[in-house]
Amino acid sequence: MKIAVAAAFLAIAFSGAATADPAGDVAKGEKVFQRCKACHSAEKGGADKVGPNLWGVVGRASATKDGFNYSPAMKAAAKTWDIATLDVYLTNPRALVPGNRMAFVGLPAAQDRADVIAYLSTLK
Incomplete structure (x- = not known):
């Protein structure tokens, strides 16, 4: 059984697929999130900016934050x-949701993505 699990992990790891380490570091994620703050706030009740406020984003359906004007592509997504979806999206936002308005090109480092996702997961 352990060999099958290890083989499956290696297949995913070498496939080029987005695979964030589930053990992301919240403090490091908050630092990485500084790159996102130009367009997103993350405080409870915080204002939307160019992008929506990300408080409570983990587990939320796309394009459902009240009061934010989402692109047609994001509304249809x-x-x-x-x-898992955040990991893929943060790897390359335009690949997962073609035509969305987010200008950010993504976080290529899996650990940066895992850390940001760990941080976003605390925003509840």
Whole structure:
């Protein structure tokens, strides 16, 4: 059984697929999130900026934050911002939701993504 699990892990790791380490570091994620603050706030009740406030984003359906004007592409995306979906999105936002307005090109480092997702997961 352990060999099968290890083989599956290696297949995913070498496939080029987005695979954030589930053991992201919250403090490091908060630091990485500084790159996002130009467009997103993350405080409870915080204002939207160019992008929506990300308080409570983990587990939320895409394009459902009240009061934010989402792109037609994001409205049609029908995603749930779970850990796996956030990992893929943060790797390359335009690949997961073509035509969305987010200008950010993504976080290529899996550990940066894991850390940011760990941080976002605390915002509840």
